[in-house]
Amino acid sequence: MQGQTARKKIKTIKVNLDKCMGCRACEMACSGFHATPKFSSFNPARSRIRVVIDILNDEYVPVRATDYAKAGCDGRNTYTINGKQYSECSFCGNVCSSRDLFKEPDSGLPLRCDMCKEDPELKEPWCVQVCRVDALTYEETEEEGEEEEKLGDLEIGLDSLVDKYGLQKVIDGVARMSRKGQDVNLG
Ligand code: SF4
Ligand code: SF4
Numbered sequence: 001m002q003g004q005t006a007r008k009k010i011k012t013i014k015v016n017l018d019k020c021m022g023c024r025a026c027e028m029a030c031s032g033f034h035a036t037p038k039f040s041s042f043n044p045a046r047s048r049i050r051v052v053i054d055i056l057n058d059e060y061v062p063v064r065a066t067d068y069a070k071a072g073c074d075g076r077n078t079y080t081i082n083g084k085q086y087s088e089c090s091f092c093g094n095v096c097s098s099r100d101l102f103k104e105p106d107s108g109l110p111l112r113c114d115m116c117k118e119d120p121e122l123k124e125p126w127c128v129q130v131c132r133v134d135a136l137t138y139e140e141t142e143e144e145g146e147e148e149e150k151l152g153d154l155e156i157g158l159d160s161l162v163d164k165y166g167l168q169k170v171i172d173g174v175a176r177m178s179r180k181g182q183d184v185n186l187g
Contacts, residue, residue, distance in 0.1 A: 006144070006145065006146050006147075007142045007143070007144060007145075008142065008143060008144075008145050008146060008147045008148070009140055009141075009142055009147070010140065010141045010142065010143055011115050011138070011139075011140055012138070012139045012140075012141070013064065013115075013125065013127070013128060013136055013137070013138055013139075014136070014137045014138075014139060015061075015062055015135060015136060016134065016135050016136075016137070017060070017061060017081065017135075018082075019133045019134055019135035020051065020060040020061070020062055020133070020135035021060060021133060021135075022051055022053045022055075022060040023132075024044060024051050025130045025131065025132070026047075026049050026051070026062055026126075026127035026128075026130060026131055026136060027044035027047040027049060027050060027051060027127075028042045028044060028047070028130075029126040029127055029129070029130040030047040030048050030049050030113075030116075030126060030127050031043050031044055031045075031046040031047040032126075033116055033126045034046065034047075034048065043105075045105045046104060046105065046111070047111075048064060048065040048102065048111045048112060048113040048114070049062055049063070049064045049065070049113065049127050050062075050063060050065075050101050050102065051063075052089075052090045057084060057085070058084065059084060059086060059090065061086065061090045061091060062127075062135065062136060063090065063091060063092065063093050064093050064113040064127075065093050065095060065101075065102035065110070065111050065112050065113050066093035066094060066095075066112065066113065067093070067094055067095070067112075068094070068095045068110040068112070068156050068159055068160055069094040069095065069096040069097075070097075070163050071096065071097060072094075072096035072097050072098025072099070073096070073098075075087065075088055075089045075092075075098065076088075079091070093113070095110035095111065095112070095160075107157075109153075109156075109157040109160055109161070110156050110157065110160050111153075112151070112153065112156055114150070114152075114153075124138045125138060158170065
């Protein structure tokens, strides 16, 4: 209909660094939610939120997995916030080759925060729900524009495999698997 503009929902998780105490309950909740079946296992290494902890510097930074980056940056910048010095890596959610964060431990495939995508939608993402000190708070706003289509786990995983092995090897591998599947069905 003419004159009507689509509204898109913006989901945000705000982080209050002064409140985080490094309990890592958010990591456990996230890994449980994404386990198959849900909540059948809890392993922070599979979490899409990780808490960067530096006890000597009294530093606790919850950071969520964002994009898959083919290469790491030099990570040399530092930020001083309220007198504390933080490395830029403490705030970076990129899945990059320079560190082990946000890689599925068995496959090495990248993990990404999906805001706890669920149908029906959750009132709040799990990491926010379990944070007892409100270091994480959830906000929804609306703005004009079309909803962006986000890459799912499958596309992100394929992107990283193509980066690692090359497109042709991935295509050949999928073709081999599909032939094997066909043989099994026919057998
Ligand atoms: S649950 Fe909250 S307080 Fe605990 S580590 Fe996560 S963000 Fe920090
Ligand atoms: S919003 Fe959901 S998927 Fe994202 S980090 Fe929090 S618990 Fe994990």
